[in-house]
Every structure is written in structure tokens, then in C-alpha cells.
């Protein structure tokens with residue numbers, strides 16, 4: 001049996017705040033198989049980005065990370081020494097706003113050369129060859145001109161492609177993409193999603209795609225986990241989730257999507273708001289907003305239960 005590339009068991013991330021301890025991620029379990037695109041979806045504040053930052057060891061000092069297991073290809077990421085060896089080398093992350101992630105004072109070539117030399121220790125000629133190869137790989141035409149360009153001379157889509165080239169410069173096998181298309185217009189968004197799929201197909205890259213957009217999940221992901229208040233509410237193959245959603249929160253998210261023929265009609269919305277995360281919830285975190293809530297939902301713990309192959313849900317209805 002092959003080891004999953006990424007294994008997360010019982011991940012908890014909390015922050016000390018003047019109002020109390022804020023629990024951003026609560027007992028999260030996820031596994032990513034090699035070469036898959038896995039979507040992490042949910043509303044703002046549900047713990048998607050905090051999960052990614054915890055994986056990368058980028059939680060600020062006010063935060064506390066604990067897990068029973070956090071490993072990349074068998075390497076224990078809870079050890080700071082291991083983490084510093086694999087971060088940027090075997091796993092890399094790209095963010096929503098490429099303009100804010102690229103250094104405005106260096107050319108794309110200088111930034112790529114820095115990463116390639118740091119991780120791969122190549123001489124100047126090989127570094128330049130590798131940089132051109134990477135820019136070609138992410139679909140940037142005229143890579144020699146791009147090497148000389150500063151970030152502000154590129155469009156948003158080109159900047160995001162350059163960011164992806166930078167993230168992959170070390171030969172990473174896990175790419176964490178945090179809302180990589182949210183700041184881009186719709187046509188460029190589709191191009192970047194196609195690029196991510198093509199990188200997976202050509203290089204066997206594994207991608208953790210964080211998004212609030214179920215349309216992005218439908219277009220791109222093989223499997224998906226729906227997060228709510230720092231917990232996995234439901235996880236399934238993408239096709240399964242859209243065909244037969246189980247969790248009332250997933251139903252709410254899907255019901256809020258605009259569909260052909262819904263022009264002029266009011267979209268449905270999930271009433272209420274996400275719990276603050278400051279006070280501990282004994283039962284289901286969705287209870288205050290759930291149309292199917294029962295008495296036991298407010299008190300009994302909620303393990304993820306399997307409802308079909310590859311499909312599990314945390315809900316007392318199942």
C-alpha cells in the first residue's frame with residue numbers, strides 16, 4: 001500500500017486573543033494522495049488558510065499548533081528541523097495576490113535564480129536554463145523577456161504564472177494554492193486552473209487547492225473537503241459531492257450557487273453566521289444555523305461517518 005503524500009490527523013490550531021482562546025481549526029483529519037487535486041472549501045473564517053499556514057509552519061507566535069500526525073511523504077512536519085528541510089523544497093505555497101507575494105524591487109529572473117540556487121545549488125548557466133524551462137512550463141511566452149521584467153510590468157495572470165514557477169523552482173511535489181484565482185478576472189481564472197491541472201498531469205504534482213468557490217472545485221478538483229468552523233463537515237469525490245451532497249451545510253452552499261434559469265430569482269442564503277470560535281462547542285458547530293437540527297446535535301460529539309466509498313459526513317442525520 002502506498003503512503004499518502006500528505007497526512008493530517010487531529011490538527012488543532014488556536015490563538016490567544018484578549019477575548020479568550022480562538023479555536024481556528026478543531027481536530028481536522030485529511031489525507032492527500034499523490035497526484036490528486038484536493039479542494040478545501042468553505043466560507044471565510046472556516047479555517048482553510050489557517051490549515052495551510054499550519055502545514056507550512058507559518059502560524060504566528062500567538063498561535064498554537066497541535067496534531068497527532070502531520071506528515072509529508074512520511075516526514076514528520078511537527079519537527080521544526082524536518083519542516084525547515086521540506087518547506088519551500090518539497091512543499092510550496094502560492095497566495096491570492098501574486099503582486100503582494102512577488103518582490104517588486106527584483107526582476108522575475110533574479111527572484112527565480114535566487115530560489116533555484118538556494119535549493120538546487122546549480123551554476124549560473126544551469127540556473128538560467130532552469131529558469132527559462134520553468135517559465136515555459138507555466139505557459140509564459142518569451143521567457144527570456146520575462147526574466148528581465150519586474151513584477152509591475154506583468155499582468156495579474158502573468159504574475160500568478162511567475163509565482164507558480166517560483167513555487168515549483170525547487171521541484172516541490174506538493175503545491176498549496178490559497179485562493180490562487182480570486183484576484184483574477186474570469187477568463188484568466190480559467191487559464192490558471194487549466195495550468196494547475198496540466199502541471200498535475202505532466203509532472204504528477206499534488207495540489208491542495210483552497211477556495212471559497214464551488215465552481216472552482218467543480219472545474220478542478222478530484223476530491224474535496226467542506227470545512228465549517230474549523231472542522232470537516234463532509235468529504236467526498238468532487239462528482240459525488242455535487243451529485244449527492246449529505247451535510248445540511250453543503251446543501252446550503254450548493255443552494256446558494258447561481259444556476260442557469262435562476263436569473264431574476266433570489267438566491268437562497270444560509271441564515272445566521274459562523275460561530276465565533278471563542279467558546280467551545282459541545283456538539284455540531286452548525287447547529288445554530290441548521291434547518292434539520294435535533295436535540296442531540298447540541299450536545300453529542302460528531303465523528304466523520306462513512307456514507308459511501310470515499311464519502312464521509314459529520315452529521316447526526318447519518
Ligand code: SF4
Pocket residue numbers: 247248249284285286287288290291292293294297302314315316317
Ligand atoms: S448534526 Fe444536527 S445540527 Fe449538525 S448538521 Fe447534522 S442535523 Fe444539522
